[in-house]
Amino acid sequence: MxxxxxxxxxxxxxxxxxxxxxxxxxxxxxxxxxxxxxxxxxxxxxxxxxxxxxxxxxxxxxxxxxxxxxxxxxxxxxxxxxxxxxxxxxxxxxxxxxxxxxxxxxxxxxxxxxxxxxxxxxxxxxxxRFDKTLNFSDTYGSIFELLEFCCKKCHVELGMSKEMVEILPNGKEQVGVYSEHDIESFRDLLHYIGMTTATFATIGRDGKLYLKxxxxxxxxxxxxxxxxxxxxxxxxxxxxxxxxxxxxxxxxxxxxxxxxxxxxxxxxxxxxxxxxxxxxxxxxxxxxxxxxxxxxxxxxxxxxxxxxxxxxxxxxxxxxxxxxxxxxxxxxxxxxxxxxxxxxxxxxxxxxANKSKQDKNIQGILQSIESDKLAVNTYTNLSAIKIKQKNQTIIDFEFASNKETDAFFMATILFSQKRKMIKVEEKLEMLDGEERKEITIFRTTVKKQRLHLKYYLNEFPIEQVQPSTECGEGNDLITVMYPLKHLPEKVINHFVVEMSVDDGEIEIPIEGIQAIVVGSGLGGSVPWDGKIKVNETIPLRNLALKSMISFKDNSAELKVDDFPEYKVTDVLRLNSLKLTMMNFDYEEKEVEINAER
CATH class of the missing domain: 2.30.300.10 (Baseplate protein-like domain - beta roll fold)
Structure with missing residues (x-):
C-alpha cells in the first residue's frame, strides 16, 4: 500500500x-x-x-x-x-x-x-524495457550491483538503496551467473534475482524498479x-x-x-x-x-x-x-x-500432504559438456579500472578441457590516458648569410605512455610474448591475441593478463575489456576449491636483534634484547572484474584438478 x-x-x-x-x-x-x-x-x-x-x-x-x-x-x-x-x-x-x-x-x-x-x-x-537481450553469459557481484547493472542497461531507475537491498533475504550475498543457464534477457535475470531474495520485481508508480x-x-x-x-x-x-x-x-x-x-x-x-x-x-x-x-x-x-x-x-x-x-x-x-x-x-x-519426501526429492536431467562442440569463454569488466606504474590484473580466466586441445585467447581493451604535458628541447641549424648557426627551441607536447601486457598460464609467466605499445592522449584501443597450445586433459587452466604503464595513469571504462578464450571441449563452470588468491607486496622490514655473549669460567651466556613484535595487517578487497562465458552444447566429463593454483 x-x-x-x-x-x-x-x-x-x-x-x-x-x-x-x-x-x-x-x-x-x-x-x-x-x-x-x-x-x-x-x-x-x-x-x-x-x-x-x-x-x-x-x-x-x-x-x-x-x-x-x-x-x-x-x-x-x-x-x-x-x-x-x-x-x-x-x-x-x-x-x-x-x-x-x-x-x-x-x-x-x-x-x-x-x-x-x-x-x-x-x-x-x-x-x-527489461525485455532486452543480455550481451554476456557469465557475471559475478552483489544483488545490488546486478540490479544497478540491469537498470543502467535498460534505462530504468532503481528505486532501492543498497541498504534496502541488503535487508532482503540473501541480500548481502555475492552471486554469480555461470554458463549453464537459460538467461536470455535482463527480465530473466531479474526473475532469478527475485527468486534468490524471495521477492517479486515490480515497477513502482514513480516508474522505478523495486523488489517487493x-x-x-x-x-x-x-x-x-x-x-x-x-x-x-x-x-x-x-x-x-x-x-x-x-x-x-x-x-x-x-x-x-x-x-x-x-x-x-x-x-x-x-x-x-x-x-x-x-x-x-x-x-x-x-x-x-x-x-x-x-x-x-x-x-x-x-x-x-x-x-x-x-x-x-x-x-x-x-x-x-x-x-x-x-x-x-x-x-x-x-x-x-x-x-x-x-x-x-x-x-x-x-x-x-499425500506426497512423500521421496517423491519431492526428484532428480533432474541436465546436460553438461559435449567435447566436439565449440565453447567460447568470455570476460568483461563491470567496473572501471585505474592502472598506474605497477602490474595490475585486468583479465582472469579459469577453464577446463575434457580432452587435450588447443585454444585461442583474444581481447580488445579500450582505455583512456590523462593528459600529461612535458617540455621538449630541440636543436635546429640555420643559415645566417654564409654562417651556420645552431639554435635551441623549447616546446610543450603531450607525453606518450608505453603500455605493457604480461601473460600468465597456470601461474607461470609467458616470457617469450610480452606485448607493448605507445598511446597518446584521449581514448585508445588495442587488440591482442595469443594461442594456447596443447592444453592438457582434465586440468583446470588459469590464464591471467596483467597491464602496467611506464609513467602516468590510464583508465579502462566499464565493459572496456572484451576478451574470449575459444576452443573445443572447454568448460568454464569449474568448482571452487576453497582457495582465495591474493596478490600483495610486503615491503622489507628491518628486525632489530641485539645479542651479547659473555664468557665466564669457560661457560657462555646468551642474552637477547629489544626484539620488536612483527605484525602484518591485510585488507582483502573484492575483485570487481567479472568472468563471463558462453557455452555451446557440452558433453559431461569429469575434471580432475592436477595443478595447484
Missing part, C-alpha cells in the same frame, strides 16, 4: 466520496497534453497489476502492469503518439475540502487506435459494506518447505521445517545460487525457506469498493460475520470510476 494520509483513509471509506481522475501525456516532441474526467470515455479506463501466476503464489515474478484508456482530445487527433508516456493520477476531496492526489503509474504507449472522435490507448509500465516482499501485516480492512462480491476458499495456504534443483549435483534438493505438513514451493534451477561452496547454497536456500514459511493466507476473489492505494503483495483483512480472513493480493484491476477486482491465488495444503 502506497503511503497516504489519515485523511485519505478516512475519506476513501465514506459511502459518499468526491473523486476524479487526471493525467498527462508526454509526446516524443516534448509536448505535454493534459486531460481529466471530461476527456475519459465512461467505463473505458483500467489498470491491471499482477505479481503471481493463476494457480499459486510465486517468487521471482516479473510482470508488467497494463493500462487501457479511451480519450476524447482534439490535440491527439493528429499528434504522433509513438513513444508517448502516460501519467495517471487519482484525486479525492478530503473533509477539509482540500484535494489529495496519488499517482497511479507511468505507462509507455504500445498501441494507439483512432476513431472519428476518440483515441484508444494501450500501454505498459517500464518493466517491458509479500507483507506479513494487514494494511487494510474490507468489511461487508466495502465489497460487492466475495468468493473465499475454505482452506489456508501454508508453506513449510522449498524445493530447488542443484545444477552441479543434478539433484532436486528439499529443505523443510521440522514439522513439514504444508505446501512445498518449487524454486527450480537458479543459476545465481550455484557459486561457492555447498554450505553457501544451503544457507541461501534456508533463507528462502525462512521467508516462505512466514506466508499464511486464505485465497479469494472479490469485487470491492475502490481504494487506489492498494497494491499487489499487500496483506489485507476480509471480515465475514466478524470472522477475519487474511489474504495476499496477487492481482488487482483498477477500473477508472468503477469497482476494483482483487484476486488471491493459492494451492490447497491438503493436496500436498
Amino acid at each position: 502506497i503511503p497516504v494520509t489519515e485523511k485519505f483513509n478516512t475519506a476513501i471509506k465514506q459511502k459518499s466520496r468526491q473523486i476524479f481522475w487526471t493525467g498527462k501525456i508526454l509526446l516524443k516532441d516534448e509536448t505535454v497534453v493534459e486531460f481529466d474526467d471530461k476527456h475519459i470515455l465512461l467505463d473505458s479506463g483500467s489498470i491491471t497489476h499482477s505479481c503471481s501466476g493463476t494457480n499459486e503464489l510465486e517468487f521471482g515474478t516479473v510482470y508488467a502492469s497494463e493500462m487501457g484508456i479511451t480519450l476524447k482530445l482534439d490535440k491527439l487527433t493528429t499528434a504522433s503518439l509513438e513513444n508517448g508516456i502516460v501519467h495517471l493520477f487519482f484525486n479525492i476531496k478530503l473533509n477539509n475540502d482540500s484535494i489529495e492526489t496519488i499517482p497511479m503509474g507511468i505507462f509507455e504507449i504500445a498501441e494507439a487506435n483512432r476513431t472519428k472522435h476518440f483515441v484508444q490507448l494501450k500501454g505498459y509500465d517500464y518493466m517491458v 516482499r509479500y507483507l506479513q501485516d494487514s494494511v487494510w480492512d474490507v468489511r461487508e459494506e466495502n465489497r460487492y462480491e466475495l468468493s473465499i476458499s475454505d482452506f489456508k495456504v501454508d508453506y513449510t518447505a522449498i524445493q530447488s534443483t542443484n545444477l552441479k549435483t543434478k539433484i532436486s534438493e528439499y529443505y523443510a521445517l521440522e514439522v513439514d505438513t504444508g505446501l512445498t514451493m518449487n524454486v527450480g534451477v537458479n543459476p545465481l545460487m550455484q557459486l561457492g561452496l555447498p554450505d553457501k547454497r544451503t544457507r541461501m536456500c534456508q533463507a528462502i525457506l525462512q521467508e516462505v514459511t512466514k506466508i499464511k493466507y486464505t485465497p479469494l476473489d472479490s469485487l470491492i469498493v475502490s481504494n487506489p492505494a492498494l497494491e499487489v503483495g499487500d496483506l489485507i483483512s476480509f471480515y465475514v460475520l466478524n470472522q477475519q480472513y487474511l489474504s495476499i493480493i496477487t492481482s488487482i484491476e483498477y477500473t477508472i470510476h468503477g469497482k476494483y477486482r482483487i484476486k488471491s491465488v493459492g494451492k490447497n495444503t491438503l493436496k500436498s
